[in-house]
Amino acid sequence: MSTTVQAPRRRPRRWQVAPYLFTAPAVILYIAFMLVPVGYAVWLSLRAYRIEGALLGRKTDVFVGLENYAAVLTNPDFAAGFGRLAVYGIIAVPLTLGLALLFALVLDTPAARLKRFGRTAIFIPYAVPGVVAALLWGFMYLPSTSPFSYLTRAVGLGTIPFLEEPGLFGSLANIAVWGGVGFNMIIIYTSLRSIPSEIYESARLDGASETQIALRIKVPLVVPALVLTGVFSLIGTLQLYSEPATLQPMTSAISNTWVPLMTIYRDAFGTDDLPQAAAASTVLAVGTVLVSVIILRIVNRKRMGVER
Amino acid sequence: MRIRPLVASATAAVSAAAVLTGCGAAGGAGTDGPVTLELWSWTAEGQSVVDQWNNENPDIQVKLTDAGGGDESSQKLLTASRAGNAPDLALVEYTTLPSLIVADVPQEITDYVGDVQDAFTEGTWAQTTFDGAVFGVPQDVGPMAFVYRTDRFEELGVPVPTTWEEFRTAAAAVKEADPDAVITSLPPTEFGFFAGVATQAGGEWWSVDGDEWTVGIADEASLEVADYFEELATDGLIQTEPLLTPEYNAMVNAGTMLSWPSAVWAPSVIESVAPDTAGKWAMAPLPQWTPGDKAVAYQGGSALVVTKDSEHPEEAAKFATWLNASEEGNGLLLDTQSLYPASDEGQEMAESNDPPSLMPQQKDFYSVAADISSDTVPVTWGPDVNLAKSVFEDELGKAIKNGTPWRDAFVATQDAVVADMKETGFTVSNG
Numbered sequence: 162m163s164t165t166v167q168a169p170r171r172r173p174r175r176w177q178v179a180p181y182l183f184t185a186p187a188v189i190l191y192i193a194f195m196l197v198p199v200g201y202a203v204w205l206s207l208r209a210y211r212i213e214g215a216l217l218g219r220k221t222d223v224f225v226g227l228e229n230y231a232a233v234l235t236n237p238d239f240a241a242g243f244g245r246l247a248v249y250g251i252i253a254v255p256l257t258l259g260l261a262l263l264f265a266l267v268l269d270t271p272a273a274r275l276k277r278f279g280r281t282a283i284f285i286p287y288a289v290p291g292v293v294a295a296l297l298w299g300f301m302y303l304p305s306t307s308p309f310s311y312l313t314r315a316v317g318l319g320t321i322p323f324l325e326e327p328g329l330f331g332s333l334a335n336i337a338v339w340g341g342v343g344f345n346m347i348i349i350y351t352s353l354r355s356i357p358s359e360i361y362e363s364a365r366l367d368g369a370s371e372t373q374i375a376l377r378i379k380v381p382l383v384v385p386a387l388v389l390t391g392v393f394s395l396i397g398t399l400q401l402y403s404e405p406a407t408l409q410p411m412t413s414a415i416s417n418t419w420v421p422l423m424t425i426y427r428d429a430f431g432t433d434d435l436p437q438a439a440a441a442s443t444v445l446a447v448g449t450v451l452v453s454v455i456i457l458r459i460v461n462r463k464r465m466g467v468e469r
Numbered sequence: 470m471r472i473r474p475l476v477a478s479a480t481a482a483v484s485a486a487a488v489l490t491g492c493g494a495a496g497g498a499g500t501d502g503p504v505t506l507e508l509w510s511w512t513a514e515g516q517s518v519v520d521q522w523n524n525e526n527p528d529i530q531v532k533l534t535d536a537g538g539g540d541e542s543s544q545k546l547l548t549a550s551r552a553g554n555a556p557d558l559a560l561v562e563y564t565t566l567p568s569l570i571v572a573d574v575p576q577e578i579t580d581y582v583g584d585v586q587d588a589f590t591e592g593t594w595a596q597t598t599f600d601g602a603v604f605g606v607p608q609d610v611g612p613m614a615f616v617y618r619t620d621r622f623e624e625l626g627v628p629v630p631t632t633w634e635e636f637r638t639a640a641a642a643v644k645e646a647d648p649d650a651v652i653t654s655l656p657p658t659e660f661g662f663f664a665g666v667a668t669q670a671g672g673e674w675w676s677v678d679g680d681e682w683t684v685g686i687a688d689e690a691s692l693e694v695a696d697y698f699e700e701l702a703t704d705g706l707i708q709t710e711p712l713l714t715p716e717y718n719a720m721v722n723a724g725t726m727l728s729w730p731s732a733v734w735a736p737s738v739i740e741s742v743a744p745d746t747a748g749k750w751a752m753a754p755l756p757q758w759t760p761g762d763k764a765v766a767y768q769g770g771s772a773l774v775v776t777k778d779s780e781h782p783e784e785a786a787k788f789a790t791w792l793n794a795s796e797e798g799n800g801l802l803l804d805t806q807s808l809y810p811a812s813d814e815g816q817e818m819a820e821s822n823d824p825p826s827l828m829p830q831q832k833d834f835y836s837v838a839a840d841i842s843s844d845t846v847p848v849t850w851g852p853d854v855n856l857a858k859s860v861f862e863d864e865l866g867k868a869i870k871n872g873t874p875w876r877d878a879f880v881a882t883q884d885a886v887v888a889d890m891k892e893t894g895f896t897v898s899n900g
Contacts, residue, residue: 212571212894216680217599217852219573220893238863305719326870411714413656414870416863430544432856432889433572435551 199446206230206440210433222436229440238418239441245330246420250398253334253341257394258387260338261345265383266375268346269353280350284343291340295407298336303411324412336404341397345390352386353379388460392453399449402426421445503528504781506788507556509536509546510773512609512808513737518801522788529784531558539771540855543569550574550776557779558789560608562771563596564661564854570604571852575774579603581786588794588812592847597772604774606789607811609802611732611769612842613665613755616739618727620749621650629753633666633697636730636756640706643727650725654708654717655698657865657878660858661768662731663698667691668766668848670758675851682851682890683898686861687883692876699868699875709869718742730755732768733809733838736827750828754841764844770811809838816842853889860885 209225212218233239264283268276286294300306302323310320323332356379364374402422409415417431418424421441429438508519508531519533536542539562547569549555561569569575582603586594589607597605615629622629622639625646630636640652655662664674672691676683685691701707710716712729720726721743729735733752740747755765773789775782792798799815802808803822810816816839824834831837851857864878887899 210572210893216677216682216895217567217570218894220571300715303714303716305716410711411716413658413709413711413866416866417859418863427859430548431540431859432853433547433568 202439202442205436206443207436209436220433225436229437230444232437233441233444236424238416239421239424242418242421242424246398246401248327248330249334249337249401250395252330253337254391254394254398256334256338257341257345258390260342261349261390262380262383262387264342264346265349265353266379268350269379270371270375272371280347283346286340287343289340291403292407294336294340295404298332298339299408299411302332302408324408324414326414329412329414333401333404333408337397337401341394345394348390349383349386352383356382388457392456395456396449396453399445399452503530504784506531506558506779506781506785508533508558508560508788509542509556510558510560511535511538511542512560512806514805514807517805518792518798521801522791529781529788531788539565539769543855546776547572547574550778553778555776555778557781557785558773558775560771561605561774562769563607563767564850566597566605566772566774567599567850567852568855569774570599574776575604576777576779576782577602577604578606578775578782578786578789581775581783582606582790585790585794588814590813592845593811595847596770597774605772606786606793607770607772608793609734609770609808610811610842611734611767611809612838612845613662613669613730613732613765613768614735614838614841615753615755616729616731616735616750617753618724618746618749619751621724621727625650630756631754632760633756633758634760637697637701637706640701641704644706647725650727651708651720652706653728653730654710654712654726655702655730656709656711657862657869658711660861663694663861663865664848665732665766665768666730666755666758667694668846669755669764670694673849674857675849677849678898681896681898684851684883684887684890686857686886687876687880691879695875695879702869702875703872713738713742722746724749732770733841734769736825737807740825740827747827748830751831752828752834752837754837764846765841766846766848772811809842851886851890852895853886853893856889857882857886 206229207224207226208222209229210220211223211225212220264279267273268279273279289297301308304310304320307321307323310323313319313321322328360378361374364378369377400422401420405415405419406423406426409417409419416423417427422445425438425441425445428434428441506529508515510533515533515535519531523530534556536545536559542559543561543565546555546559546561550572555574561575566575579602585606586598586603593607593610597603597607617629625643627639627642627646628635630639636652643650643652667674667686667690670690670693672688672694673683673685674691676685698707702709717726721739722745724746729739736750736752739750754763757763773793775785775789779785792802793810794812794814796814796818799810799812799818802810802815803819807825810819819835820839822835823829824831828834861878861882864881865875867873868875868878883899887897890897
């Protein structure tokens with residue numbers, strides 16, 4: 162009890178200021194570039210551009226309460242966008258994670274050669290910007306420039322409909338898988354490297370093969386990394402935009418509201434309805450957080466159940 | 470000019486972020502020093518035009534930025550204007566001008582342009598003047614025309630269509646004579662084309678009576694236009710694939726894409742993707758719905774507007790007037806930029822000009838153009854053309870994919886436009 166009374170007197174004031182000083186840059190940046198824009202978006206989402214009477218009156222922004230949210234939640238195009246995301250996600254997420262895990266396990270086996278080269282080669286596509294990757298693949302999908310369609314035509318199978326539904330989903334997922342495997346592999350691989358080698362030694366002494374070690378020891382131990390990459394991939398899926406937007410001029414199959422973010426972009430910049438776009442963005446962000454939390458909850462509960 | 474090849478527009482999209490952050494308003498608040506004006510324009514060879522002005526006008530220097538084609542440029546203009554740092558001058562398509570006025574982007578320049586309206590026909594001037602307030606100086610116009618491959622039409626023995634009925638026959642004859650060839654591609658993204666031919670057929674997508682708007686995207690004339698093109702597409706006589714993709718360009722180069730019903734600006738676009746086909750093209754009047762009719766609508770065309778953010782509207786208006794309504798300016802538009810000028814004088818000057826380099830053999834190109842331009846249907850654009858275009862593209866795309874009637878897409882667009890206008894607060898007569 163007595164120490165708490167004495168403490169302030171004995172310590173110079175600046176000792177209490179220091180922690181605030183050290184955290185200040187992070188806090189200020191967080192407020193300026195995170196909280197303020199989010200707050201502004203939420204404020205915008207409650208407003209709308211309206212004109213008064215005249216033929217070509219000027220727009221003024223007015224408070225409309227939750228009107229924009231009602232419009233977003235009842236917009237069938239916005240909902241259809243989530244449907245397309247689901248199809249895309251079901252293809253892209255398991256493939257990305259599966260391949261990332263496979264490559265990480267292969268690179269982690271003692272017999273693997275050219276490890277550094279392999280790691281870099283698999284990682285490099287991640288360094289290619291999404292728009293560039295989409296353009297690059299786009300040209301490989303277009304019938305007249307596609308090397309794949311060239312080959313299938315040569316053997317009499319005709320052109321592959323890369324840019325028509327339903328093939329379009331696979332084509333888009335392929336771009337994501339190509340770009341995403343490297344990043345996820347590095348996370349899983351790093352997690353693998355942190356497993357103490359004594360565990361493998363004892364497994365080998367017990368007569369476990371490399372495959373058994375991979376499946377029975379390594380995979381269970383990197384589950385946290387898999388959960389992390391899984392949540393990342395899921396968030397990435399919900400934010401799908403640049404690939405379909407880049408491929409849009411190449412095909413009639415991609416509408417202006419193909420995925421939720423394209424609808425948001427169109428409202429914000431195409432049709433001058435920033436408040437509606439803000440409302441849709443808020444819905445998307447809240448949805449993303451909810452889905453992430455639910456998934457993490459489920460996974461954590463399962464793991465705790467296993468441990469019990 | 471309105472549509473740019475795929476790679477170019479993709480590059481523009483990549484640099485969009487840079488443009489959004491990188492453009493300040495005009496500098497130089499001082500009244501005595503030279504004034505610097507920022508100009509956004511997407512026309513070819515814009516820099517040499519600006520250079521000439523800058524040499525002759527040391528007190529009013531213009532700085533040009535290519536902010537992307539028509540759609541992109543006006544989107545960025547709106548965003549920049551909301552942020553309070555729009556350029557002084559911007560090229561804007563007639564279709565988007567009303568929506569920009571409603572969003573308070575351009576400023577009225579009636580007092581700065583003097584009697585410049587005498588340089589334009591009434592119909593052209595009406596594209597930039599609303600309720601007696603002038604919001605821009607018309608730069609180029611796009612009277613609709615039929616640009617086609619003379620060599621291939623001849624080779625296949627197909628006569629050049631003068632009516633849309635003949636166009637159907639020609640399309641079938643092309644298909645019959647060469648199964649790899651197609652007369653043209655008309656994808657859902659060609660909103661401007663469909664609006665144009667609907668106007669030609671007597672449709673009025675937007676019209677005004679007093680303070681009240683009427684939306685007619687699904688009027689009887691337009692729905693018949695929808696039926697006509699739907700039949701062509703379902704019979705396989707036209708394609709509905711996007712234009713100016715590598716796919717499309719390959720067909721243009723190979724001579725299997727035989728025509729582009731569009732407007733007088735088409736030659737320079739075709740030339741940019743298929744320069745080797747120069748000399749094999751010609752321009753004819755657009756096919757008509759009724760034999761003997763002559764009038765066509767406009768597809769594309771743009772005006773220079775002075776924005777609200779400009780601190781030097783008078784100087785900006787002076788530049789716009791010089792470029793679009795002076796003899797020197799029109800000469801530059803024509804010769805350097807290959808545009809079809811909006812002013813009467815420019816169009817007269819054009820007649821003594823050489824044809825575009827895509828069709829050097831068509832000596833009468835500009836007299837054909839002048840003839841087409843002399844009889845155009847006036848058109849009113851609504852305050853939400855961008856929304857109409859977006860919904861139209863999606864709905865028509867859906868109709869083509871699902872094999873449902875095209876007229877449903879026109880009706881859906883009409884409904885969306887009316888709902889949007891009512892929500893925004895316009896008085897709309899449609900129920």
